[in-house]
Amino acid sequence: MRENMMALGVIAILISGAYFLAPMIYAMIGFEDPDEIVTVSVELENRCPFDDKVFVVKVIDKARSFKFNNGKATFSVPRKTKLKLVVSRDFPDFEYSGIPQKISDKMPMKMIADCTTSPRLQSTINALKQQFNK
Numbered sequence: 001m002r003e004n005m006m007a008l009g010v011i012a013i014l015i016s017g018a019y020f021l022a023p024m025i026y027a028m029i030g031f032e033d034p035d036e037i038v039t040v041s042v043e044l045e046n047r048c049p050f051d052d053k054v055f056v057v058k059v060i061d062k063a064r065s066f067k068f069n070n071g072k073a074t075f076s077v078p079r080k081t082k083l084k085l086v087v088s089r090d091f092p093d094f095e096y097s098g099i100p101q102k103i104s105d106k107m108p109m110k111m112i113a114d115c116t117t118s119p120r121l122q123s124t125i126n127a128l129k130q131q132f133n134k
Contacts, residue, residue: 014067035078042066042083048115050094051098058086060100065089068126072108079098085111099123 042057056065057073060082066073067088077083085098098111 001017007112035080038079038103039074039076040083040103042068043108043110044068044071044073044085045110045112046071048096050101050113054087054091054094055085055096056088057083057111060084077103083111083125085108 043088044052044055046055048054052068052071056067056077059077060066062081064077065086066075082100082102082118084100085096087094087096096113096115098113101109101111103109
């Protein structure tokens with residue numbers, strides 16, 4: 001009976017230790033909680049002949065979007081969120097849709113609005129350059 005109680009005590013100590021040490025262990029190995037709410041800062045590099053107010057950062061699969069103020073947008077979303085640069089609903093005659101991007105740990109994230117080249121075409125060109133420059 002005494003051995004059973006001791007075994008239960010040791011197990012309880014191990015479980016509670018793992019519970020309290022888990023966040024530190026996750027941080028050390030680089031594990032990121034995908035549901036963690038993070039503050040994101042996005043900087044717009046506008047290469048288009050339009051004002052910055054034409055563009056917004058859209059949360060993929062959600063109806064949320066964030067406007068730029070002086071070329072920057074700051075907001076909080078879950079870490080697993082993907083973002084893309086799109087045209088604000090205030091400008092229905094203009095069409096632009098950027099490439100979806102994962103949230104970067106490097107802040108501010110940079111999103112480039114380039115109206116001379118399709119974002120998808122530019123992404124393909126960049127991928128080919130990376131592949132053949134190795």
